Amino acid sequence: MTAGYLRLELRRLARDRAYLIGTIVMPLLMYLLFTNLGALSGQAKQVAAVYAMISMAAFGAIGAVLNNGGQIVEERAGGWLRQLRTTPMPPLRVVTVRAMTAMVVALPSIVVVCGAGVLLNGVRLDAGQWVRILVLLWLGVIPFALLGLAIGHGATARTLPIMNMLAYLGMAVLGGLWMPLDTFPAILRTVGRLLPTHAYGDLAWSIAFGYGIAGTDFLVLGAWLVIFGGLTVAAYRRSGRAA
């Protein structure tokens, strides 16, 4: 039952051009743009190639899991989730499969952007670094996957775009995924460090640049995990009552 549902969801996504373009093509193009347009050269260019590779992989992965939440809104509004409730599939299983789908769909964005880093931008890291970066980028997206589920069960078709905009672009920009936090005014820098987007990127950056993982990143990400998890449970309960 679970495997069949997961397969259906993944097939549907593979045909969804908005998803493919928004979460794989866009981050890839932005990565290539950020790293090849500017006047950067030599050492600075190499640093930018690594830094932006991680930013854009993270940006794409977050986009993918939030898109997954957006689909829940559509299916709630359209009545498909009600339809599923008339079948033997337990409602909680539907959410579980959604979470699993999120974890799968986050992968292509990460792999494609990192691949472009190696193949097009000449990023060289040792095998141990790659493994840790890929694992951290993948598992670090879990809080955002929960945020996607919370939005999926809490938003309506009307409020979805604004919620996604705030969550996605707002947290990405303020968290330093588009431009490094060092370029921000002090106050914004402080805010940025408290956002999950920054902690998420910083875990991988610290491996890539070898400055040692900051415990605060785990703390921040863990705190957001709890917050988004709580929101998901609350939104799910509410939507179940209203169904």
Added chain:
Amino acid sequence: MPDTMIAAAFHGVVKRFGDVRAVDGLDLTIPAGQTVALLGPNGAGKSTTINMLLGLFPPDDGTVTLYGTGVAEAVRAGRVGAMLQEAKLPAHARVGELVDFVRAIYPDPLPRADVLATARLTDLAGRPADRLSGGQAQRVRFALALAGGPDLLVLDEPTAALDVEARREFWSAMHAYAGRGHTVLFSTHYLEEADDNADRIVVIGGGRLRADGTPEQIKRTVAGRTVAIDLDGRGAAGLDTLPGVVAVTVRGDRAWLRSTDADATVTALVHDRGLAGLEVTGADLEEAFLALTEKEGTPA
């Protein structure tokens, strides 16, 4: 009748939305194997009844059981397949994939080819489910309802918004499934549709049972004539017991009596209260049926 022979049973079921009693004390038993039409105008409580039958929301009062167990239990066991109103098919999925997906959820599904053939979808299996005509999409919903091989098939206004040809195709698909001994409950607001496709018609209005019988019995009840008179401020008391009268509707100071024997009704009226404003009109099945389901009407 033993519990296993009863597909669905409502006992004193009440559902309120705010001050509105959408379903108001419903008692109804559906034996296994019947094809039952739930007939009533918009707002009669049909969808509410169906939603409670499917466990989508609980009744405020009374009990609903399926095959002698609780609704949730029967749904979990895969004994029910449903076609809901306005359930949009998910985007980017093919017809055959959706059928396979639903089949995989149920413990004892029908073979894929069987599902597709019954719903007249064999040639559409590879088509994107979100790019079909209204009639085709409705047959996909029907296929998803029956794919799991449920004992009870529940269809909420399955032909709403379909054209004549699509309706005809839909009902022939439904007959193919019901003909194999399955229990089917469908709702409709067309008397003709209920008459053509059900063994039994249950008429509800204002959340209550108004009539229950074979299509023949129901038609006999609603057939006949309408006798309208002015009340002249004397109220409607006693009108429902006049000879031939099966339903009384009062609007303002005028009453409409649905009668199976208009001559006897008018004769009795002459004795009882005179014939002020008398008007006798012929049988219009739809109008008669509306009279039957009017909230003020006396249950037939």
